Amino acid sequence: MRAITRKTLRDLRRQWAQAVAVGVTVLLGVMLFIASAGAFRNLDDSYQRTYERLRFADLIATGGDADKVAAAARDAGAVGVTVRTQVDPPMLIEGTKLIGRVVGLPISGQPAVDAVALDHGTYLGADDPDGVLVESHAADTYDLAPGDALQVYAGSGWQTVKVRGIVRSAEYLWPARNRQDVLGDPHAFAVVFADEDLVRRLNGGVPNQVLLRLPAGTDQGAVAAALRTAGATDVTNQADQASNATLHEDLNGFSELSVAFPLLFLTAAAVAAYVLLARKVLAERSVIGTLMAAGARRSRLVRHYLQQGLLIGLFGGVCGAVLGTALTGPLTRGYTGALGIPDTVTRSAHGDLIAIGVAFAALIGLVGAAVPAVTAARTIPAEAMRNETASRPPGRWSHLVAAARWLPVTARMALRDVSRNLRRTLATMLGVVLALILVLTSIGMLTSLSDAISRQYGQIERQDATVSVAAGAGDRLSSVPGVSAAEPIRVGRVTAVLRDRSYATTLTGFRTDTQMHRFVTVDGKTISLPDNGFLAGRGLADSLHVKVGQVVTLTTATASTRLHLVGLLDEPVGTAIYTSDSEAARLLPDSAVSTYLVRFGSGVDRDAMRRTMTALPGVVAYADAVAVTASLDQFLGLFWAFVGTMVVLGAVLAAVIMYVTLAVNIVERTNELATLRAAGVPMRRVAGTIATENLAATTLGLPIGVAAGLLAARAFLGSFSSDLFTFRLTFGWWVVPAAVVAVLAAATLSQWPAVRAVRRLDIARVVRERSR
Known part of the structure; x- marks a missing residue:
């Protein structure tokens, strides 16, 4: 071993506690970087593997003549096209009433786009036309298994269907109804897949969605424009699909944290290494001066102190890489297991991340040691051997402190x-x-x-529950013991269009004097719902590049109108559109089901209220706001x-x-x-x-x-x-x-x-x- 290396190791041993402390800081930074960045990659790979295996749609077109839209998709070069029907009827599952979703599948086999992965049971069959497949999140919530039964409201009454299997779907890795309803009562939404003919009977015999997959490199914007020209009222790409967007919102935020926070640790390590070595140089001035007077080269002194920083950085980097690699797999499995992702990619060793982490750790050590090393090389031997530093005359602060005689010495x-x-x-x-x-x-x-x-679920949304009832049954809600107020609303899907931009969201119509929702603008003012025009979440401004006062076209499945944007709202969750009840009635199609927002009195047992409400005649769905x-x-x-x-x-x-x-x-x-x-x-x-x-x-x-x-x-x-x-x-x-x-x-x-x-x-x- 060379003498300079022996001296480096000896010096580090003399200050082992401080050196270890700096190394631990580097270790934490590298460990967090490799574990979190590796888990991020694994999660993204897990999603993509599931999407590829289940042929997740690149575009989903809704509305219009489905056959014409499908023809336009094929003309645009789609490699896979599926025409299907999707409806959101009331359901009754294990005594709980909710607004669910029924999605059509071909009874002959898996569709070309958006297939499902069967976990338990069997696929749909012609021998059981009323059999359904239940999405895994709903099955877990209600503890459903093949052979169980549930009921779907078909307008004229409840229809019983039997569970044939439990499946996972790329569309519902996160069970989101839409982009504005990604968070909700898990007992208030369930997805089942049924024979396409059965679903069409629920929807009046008309398919309403076209799903397509495109070759790599296809201009999706041009294809979406062609689908709209063919009559589609809304086209959603894969990035904006509710489940995928929600998961990637979480994942992207995690990705940014996985870089930013470790960087703070590594910066702190560089500072600590600088402090440690700079003061070591100062403490060893006499030794440095003696060495230089004896003929030691400046380059050897620089290498000596750089070597100390490098060894500290490498110690932390290598240990951090080992621990970070070990944590990557468990972190990935914990996340995919919690969300029920069908495919879990658990590649623990990401070579490039390990190389980056260790290299950056070494760089941190060198950067921290660079200034002290140069300082050592610039030492003047005669001054250093006297072990004295040049004194400076006292400054203004020193004079001020010296004058404070009332302070102890x-x-x-x-x-x-x-x-x-x-x-x-x-x-x-x-x-x-x-x-x-x-x-x-x-x-x-x-x-x-x-x-x-x-703010969202206490100050803005002021209801305790949302109840859906058959026509004429809403009057019973106010008379239920424990209910202090019940107010009807209208809810439906709407697409806001401004020039060449569109945004699909939820339209809710309230009474203009509603007590169930508080409207707070982005400047903090509380306003009332206008009789004419509409209010929208602030996200609409970014999506449509719209300003308050501009006219926006609102389109639903049955109507279209142009309204002024009266105000942008500061709402933490979602980007919804709000109009008066009268405006919503003109836009939204008639429904056999009415929706009410309900507020409870103080001290009400929420579980008991759920049981009481769902037992009422005419109640077809119930969602608890607190859940x-x-x-x-x-x-x-x-x-x-x-x-x-x-x-x-x-x-x-x-x-x-x-x-x-x-x-x-x-x-x-x-x-x-x-x-x-x-x-x-x-x-x-x-x-x-x-x-x-x-x-x-x-x-x-x-x-x-x-x-x-x-x-x-x-x-x-x-x-x-x-x-x-x-x-x-x-x-x-x-x-x-x-x-x-x-x-x-x-x-x-x-x-x-x-x-x-x-x-x-x-x-x-x-x-x-x-x-x-």
């Missing part, structure tokens, strides 16, 4: 030292800033999501776990940076502290001086860290916003004070190793070396 010394060594102070401040960015970003995302849920939170928790399960981990690791990061900074301060100031101890200054005062200086530097970094943390949290939330979800940064009153107290506590606890180091100083040796 140790406090004045500590406050003076804050400006005496700006690099030391700035390094401490930067550590505080990075720790606060991580902690405030993580907590801010948690509190903002909680606030969004509270949406369970669905949301499942959707954001990976997000909650990741951010929760970041909160914990943020505290660890703060403690590590504080520890490295303070511990190395002791190394840098060995002579000064030993002189104080030799002069008889009590240990308590020496420790107080160190603590005061470091807490002062920490305090200086707090305002910058809080501001940077707020900006980072806002940027992260913005990356999650789309037409599906719109978040605003919201902190509880306690968050910032708690984060500040946590960082100060970490800084305070980090004093303990530093004080121990002072107690263990060999005062005689230090003074003897100083006198040479």
Whole structure:
């Protein structure tokens, strides 16, 4: 082993605790990067494998003459076309009434587009025309198995069908009714697949959807335009399909977090490595000067200190790569298992990610060591061998502190030292800033999501349940004990069109004096529903490039009209359209089922109310508004776990940076502290001086860290916003004070190793070396 390598290893052993702390910071960053980025790739590959195996549609055309639209699809080059019928009738499953969905399948075999994967039972057969296949999420919710029965409302009454099998569908990997109803009561939506002829009877004998797959490289925009020309009222591409869009919304946000948060750890590691080695160079000035006076080349000194940074970085990088690779598989399986993804790709070792992680870790070590290494090479031997540093005249801050006679001497010394060594102070401040960015970003995302849920399902949507009833049965709802109000609404699908842009969403018609929905504009004003015109979620502005006051065409299956956009609403979930009940009546087709929003009195047992409501004659569906939170928790399960981990690791990061900074301060100031101890200054005062200086530097970094943390949290939330979800940064009153107290506590606890180091100083040796 070469002498320079032996010295490098010996130096690292002498400061093993600080070196390990820096290495652990690198380890955490690399581990998080490889585990999360690898899991992201696995999840995306899992989705794509399922989509390919089940021939997931590239485009879905709704409305118009299905045969003409299908012909247009074939003329446009589609390699697979399926014509089918889809309806959303009331259902009765295991005593629960809901609005479900029945999708047509050919009884002869799997369709060319959007096939289903059979988990249990058998496929549809001509020997059982009333048999159905139940989508797996609904089967899990209601504990259905082949041989069980359920009922579908056919307008004239309930029709009993038998479950032949349990299936998974690429369209319903996440059971979303549409893009505006991706989160809801899991007992309020179920998908079943039935013989196409049976579904057409439910829909009046007319197919209403055309699904197609296109060759790679096809201009989907041109094909969609051809389908609309052929009569389709709405064309949805794969990226905008409700289930796929919802899953990728979660996945894309996770992808951004998987890079940004590890980068914070690696940046912190670079700072810690710089602090460690810079102060090591300063502490070893006399040794460096002696070596250079003896003829040591500057390049060898540079390599020596770069080697220390490189070894620390490689230690953290290799260990982080091993742990990150080990975590990739379990993280992937946990997510796909929770969502019921049929295909799980669990490739743990992603060679490029491992190479990037280890290379970046090595680079972090080199970057952190670069400045100290160059500083060592520029050392003037004569000055260094005297072990003295050039003194600067006291500045304005020093004069100001010296004039504060009311402060103890140790406090004045500590406050003076804050400006005496700006690099030391700035390094401490930067550590505080990075720790606060991580902690405030993580907590801010948690509190903002909680606030969004509270606003959407407590302040904006003010109903406790949504009840669908047969015509004439709505009057019974108000008389149910525990019901304080019941209000009819009209709900249906609508497509908003402006020039060459369109957006399919949900249209809800309320009374203009409704008490069930609060309309809050993007500027925070509460407005009433207009008699003429419509209100829409703010996402419509991005989708259509529309401004308030412009006229937009609203098209449904039976009608079309042009209305003014009266206002854009600040609603966290979805991008819906709202009109008065009279406008909705003109647009939406007549239905044998009416929908009511119901509000309960205080203290009502919600489970008992569900049983009471669904037992009423004429009630065909019931959805609990509160149950949406369970669905949301499942959707954001990976997000909650990741951010929760970041909160914990943020505290660890703060403690590590504080520890490295303070511990190395002791190394840098060995002579000064030993002189104080030799002069008889009590240990308590020496420790107080160190603590005061470091807490002062920490305090200086707090305002910058809080501001940077707020900006980072806002940027992260913005990356999650789309037409599906719109978040605003919201902190509880306690968050910032708690984060500040946590960082100060970490800084305070980090004093303990530093004080121990002072107690263990060999005062005689230090003074003897100083006198040479």
